[in-house]
Amino acid sequence: MRNAVTLALKDAQLAGRTRDTLLSTAFFAGLLLLVLGIGLGSGIGTEAAQLRPAAAGAVWSALALAAAVAAGRAFAAEQEAGALEALTLYPGPHGGLYLGKLLGTLLQMLLLSVVVVPLGLLFFGALGAGVAVPWPALTLTVLLGVLGLCASSTFYAAITVNLRAREALLPALAFPVLIPVVLASVQATRLLLLGGWSAEVGTWLTFLTAFDLSVIVISTLLFPYVLEN
Numbered sequence: 743m744r745n746a747v748t749l750a751l752k753d754a755q756l757a758g759r760t761r762d763t764l765l766s767t768a769f770f771a772g773l774l775l776l777v778l779g780i781g782l783g784s785g786i787g788t789e790a791a792q793l794r795p796a797a798a799g800a801v802w803s804a805l806a807l808a809a810a811v812a813a814g815r816a817f818a819a820e821q822e823a824g825a826l827e828a829l830t831l832y833p834g835p836h837g838g839l840y841l842g843k844l845l846g847t848l849l850q851m852l853l854l855s856v857v858v859v860p861l862g863l864l865f866f867g868a869l870g871a872g873v874a875v876p877w878p879a880l881t882l883t884v885l886l887g888v889l890g891l892c893a894s895s896t897f898y899a900a901i902t903v904n905l906r907a908r909e910a911l912l913p914a915l916a917f918p919v920l921i922p923v924v925l926a927s928v929q930a931t932r933l934l935l936l937g938g939w940s941a942e943v944g945t946w947l948t949f950l951t952a953f954d955l956s957v958i959v960i961s962t963l964l965f966p967y968v969l970e971n
Contacts (some may be wrong), residue, residue: 745834749842754849756819756931763815764850771804771858778803779865782789797866798931804858805851806891806924810913812850813895816843817903830969834920837962839969842897844958847892855884868935876938881932883943886950887927893954897961900968919957 757763778800782793820829830836859880863869898916905911931947 743838743841745838746830746841749839749846753816753843753846756848757850760801763812764853767808767811767850771854772861773807774807775800775858775862775865776802784865793866794868795869795932797863797935798840798944800866801859801862802864802928802931804885804926805855805888806917806920807913808854808858809847809851809888809891809895809920810916811894812847812854813899813916814912816847816899817895821903826834827949836966836969840900840962840965841958842890843900844892845895846963847896848889851888851958852885855888859884863935869888876934879939879943880931880934883927883930883947883950886947886954887923887930890923890927890950890954890957891920893957893961894923897957897965897968900965923950923953926953936937 755908778796782796782800829839833840842870860869863875869875895912895916898912902911902915926946926949930943930950933940933943
């Protein structure tokens, strides 16, 4: 864990200096929300009630695609500088490298979520005067959903880092695995926006928790074999 935290802090410092990943993911997510908002309606006046359920799908579509972009850059700095092999020689289990990259990507995605989630809710009429948003439960849903997106995307980013067409292969490999976490996140968010906390929301969040733990444990165990190949 010490290696993982050190690597995550290094990636966070690099992201803060260059801001290329944050800016590219934020621009991509914002553009997607804008396009969906224009295509589905303004979310103002009488249309707000009809568009409110669509806010969950729009927000998680933006976050899922942004996670693929952010994870694609997780190993890019070391690969482009020819330092990826040197990183694997660092003392400690190789699973720590995966956890460090996961934490670094997660920090960036959580910062992005602070902007994307309120913006998406605002575009689709789910945020504003007279609209009650259950922020504590929604925050927990976003945290669990983003963690699942980052855990899967980071693992597949390591698989495709040395391939020429990694930008095209990463979404193709990761998105089928992301379907359960996207589905659960969308359903939980939709239910929270429509009626607040319920037993069904708790079921979806339990599923997200189990998914996140399973992906993190399996990816950490398999990560050394990914590096060897």
